[in-house]
Amino acid sequence: MTRIINNTQSSLESGKKTKMTLGKILLLAWQPLFLLIGSEIILQLVSITLSFYIKDIFDAAVAGNTEIIIAKAPTFIILVCGIFPFNTWLSYIRAMFVKKSSTILKQRYLKRVFNKNINEFQSSGIAGYINDITNNSNTLEEKYFQQMTVVIMSVTAFFGSLAIIISVKWQTLIFVVPSLGFLLFFMYKTGNLLKKPELKKASYLKEYTRYAKESLSAFRIVKSFQLEKRILRDFDQRSKDVQDKGYEIEKRATYLQAMNQLISGAVVLFGLLVGVRAVAAGAVSIGVLFVLVVAVSNLIHPILMLSDALPPIRSVEPIFEKMEQHLENQQTQKINKSYPGLKHQISLSDVSFDYPDIPVLKNANAKFKKGGKYLIIGPSGSGKSTILRLLRKYFNPDHGKIMIDDSQLKEIDTDSYYQKLSNIEQNIFIFDDTIRNNITLFKDVSEEKLQSVITAAGLDNLLNSRTDGLDDILVNNGADLSGGEKARIAIARGLLAEADIMLLDEPFASLDDKTAQKIEQKLLNLSDVTILNVSHVVFNTTKNLYDDILLVKNGQIRAKSEESK
Ligand code: ADP
Ligand code: MG
Numbered sequence: 001m002t003r004i005i006n007n008t009q010s011s012l013e014s015g016k017k018t019k020m021t022l023g024k025i026l027l028l029a030w031q032p033l034f035l036l037i038g039s040e041i042i043l044q045l046v047s048i049t050l051s052f053y054i055k056d057i058f059d060a061a062v063a064g065n066t067e068i069i070i071a072k073a074p075t076f077i078i079l080v081c082g083i084f085p086f087n088t089w090l091s092y093i094r095a096m097f098v099k100k101s102s103t104i105l106k107q108r109y110l111k112r113v114f115n116k117n118i119n120e121f122q123s124s125g126i127a128g129y130i131n132d133i134t135n136n137s138n139t140l141e142e143k144y145f146q147q148m149t150v151v152i153m154s155v156t157a158f159f160g161s162l163a164i165i166i167s168v169k170w171q172t173l174i175f176v177v178p179s180l181g182f183l184l185f186f187m188y189k190t191g192n193l194l195k196k197p198e199l200k201k202a203s204y205l206k207e208y209t210r211y212a213k214e215s216l217s218a219f220r221i222v223k224s225f226q227l228e229k230r231i232l233r234d235f236d237q238r239s240k241d242v243q244d245k246g247y248e249i250e251k252r253a254t255y256l257q258a259m260n261q262l263i264s265g266a267v268v269l270f271g272l273l274v275g276v277r278a279v280a281a282g283a284v285s286i287g288v289l290f291v292l293v294v295a296v297s298n299l300i301h302p303i304l305m306l307s308d309a310l311p312p313i314r315s316v317e318p319i320f321e322k323m324e325q326h327l328e329n330q331q332t333q334k335i336n337k338s339y340p341g342l343k344h345q346i347s348l349s350d351v352s353f354d355y356p357d358i359p360v361l362k363n364a365n366a367k368f369k370k371g372g373k374y375l376i377i378g379p380s381g382s383g384k385s386t387i388l389r390l391l392r393k394y395f396n397p398d399h400g401k402i403m404i405d406d407s408q409l410k411e412i413d414t415d416s417y418y419q420k421l422s423n424i425e426q427n428i429f430i431f432d433d434t435i436r437n438n439i440t441l442f443k444d445v446s447e448e449k450l451q452s453v454i455t456a457a458g459l460d461n462l463l464n465s466r467t468d469g470l471d472d473i474l475v476n477n478g479a480d481l482s483g484g485e486k487a488r489i490a491i492a493r494g495l496l497a498e499a500d501i502m503l504l505d506e507p508f509a510s511l512d513d514k515t516a517q518k519i520e521q522k523l524l525n526l527s528d529v530t531i532l533n534v535s536h537v538v539f540n541t542t543k544n545l546y547d548d549i550l551l552v553k554n555g556q557i558r559a560k561s562e563e564s565k
Contacts, residue, residue: 021320022140029101035093036090036093036097041156043086044163046079048164052291053076054294056068059285059287094153101148102140109327120330127206131206135202136319143316144312147309147312147313151313153302154302158302158303161299161302164298168295176267180299184303186263187303195318197252198318199318199319201249205242208242211234264300271296275289275293339413341500345370346367346403346404347365348364348387349365349403350364350365351399352397353398364552366387371530372547373545373546374547382552390402390409391409391503420500420501421501422498424503430474434470456492456522457492458488459488483510484512487507487509488511502523516537520539521545
């Protein structure tokens with residue numbers, strides 16, 4: 001089976017690329033959406049019925065016919081009373097619809113973030129994603145989903161009122177249609193006025209979030225180097241930028257609203273004058289005039305509401321598009337092989353790799369036999385970690401091949417590969433959770449197995465010092481752990497992974513020599529596991545336990561065993 005990993009979530013599922021839009025997100029929330037539309041229609045049907053009752057009761061009152069009034073009154077009262085609880089129900093459904101669609105938006109976003117290629121995720125910075133899930137999602141909730149409920153309400157109210165006018169006196173439309181046409185034309189012309197400032201505001205907000213994250217992450221440095229003043233000054237400027245744009249948007253919106261109200265007020269007033277003349281001439285009854293005046297203003301009111309709701313809806317579309325772009329993977333690759341486990345060897349042949357403008361590897365070659373233990377050494381910045389990143393599939397080589405037995409690594413399915421790959425990275429991430437979950441990474445593990453890796457990684461002392469032992473909760477991403485303790489947790493994780501390839505990046509850097517050697521010996525005893533250990537700490541006691549030592553330098557990898565030949 002061939003699968004293409006590319007831009008969209010749906011492409012992963014269906015195999016072809018389809019563009020996601022906000023409209024499709026609405027459809028994903030179809031249950032509350034249909035419930036809402038249905039309820040709005042029922043409300044309109046009740047309103048139409050009520051109009052006829054009002055017309056009849058009015059005309060009966062003018063004619064002094066109490067019999068008709070008394071006959072019509074009970075149903076009329078029941079309908080009027082029913083409208084209040086129904087409106088409450090409608091607000092509830094509207095809120096439910098907004099909540100549901102907004103939740104879908106965020107869940108979908110987060111899910112797709114985890115489909116990003118690791119290198120592409122890192123290169124675009126975390127703050128942008130946080131901004132999308134917080135600020136931008138909130139903007140979309142407020143300006144798209146909430147306004148969409150206004151659109152639904154307005155459209156049903158519009159057609160409800162239209163139905164009343166047509167059934168009571170359709171000739172009214174001769175005067176109503178041109179007026180509406182003019183109103184719509186005006187709205188269309190002014191609709192684009194808010195798009196630009198809205199996008200600008202979003203970009204300011206993004207900068208603001210990025211800056212907030214950076215300043216708070218650098219809390220210690222800020223305090224100890226007394227940078228508070230500078231940070232606060234920058235913050236002031238940034239929040240002022242955001243507010244200024246917000247104010248400009250409000251100002252333009254208010255201006256448009258006022259213009260619209262003026263035009264519609266004039267239409268209703270003019271209609272009323274024509275209607276009064278028609279009553280005087282005996283062409284229509286008072287009841288009909290009353291119902292028509294109410295219906296015409298109920299026809300214009302939705303248009304006004306639409307004129308308020310549509311500009312924000314249109315203005316936030318670019319924000320959604322930006323969010324989508326954020327989620328796209330530029331690199332697409334053909335994946336077709338599931339990883340059965342290492343059988344013979346891993347090899348790098350003529351591998352070259354550059355970071356943008358930074359050459360790292362140049363035609364590098366290396367071989368790692370199954371079950372072999374390899375120590376990788378070399379000057380800082382020579383590319384040791386990069387070799388491990390290539391083997392972790394964070395990047396593909398620019399030239400040359402990385403082969404796992406007979407398959408190219410880039411053609412091997414990432415999920416199945418990661419299942420058998422154990423990673424001990426330089427930067428160890430600690431979850432705000434129990435020590436147990438930090439070791440097991442939320443997987444089910446037998447107590448026996450857990451205990452054995454705890455001992456192997458030398459974690460007994462840490463656990464004994466904690467009142468709740470394994471259930472002790474680590475906070476603030478492990479701020480209360482020493483570097484050595486974090487390293488031990490990482491080693492325990494690596495041991496639990498039951499992998500057949502283990503990649504270690506400076507695992508012992510923050511451990512004392514004695515502990516380091518003890519742990520290293522344990523790792524080197526894992527018979528079936530192929531171990532690549534990047535380390536600048538080389539112990540004479542453990543050095544000989546390695547099958548080979550590789551030196552990374554000047555873009556090349558040189559094996560000790562080759563040198564002696
Ligand atoms: P080592 O682990 O041997 O110290 P690395 O493999 O981490 O070296 O880095 C090799 C070179 O690539 C260094 O010059 C480093 O500055 C650069 N480098 C590492 N990571 C990145 C990155 N994500 N983007 C750009 N340059 C990088
Ligand atoms: Mg490194």
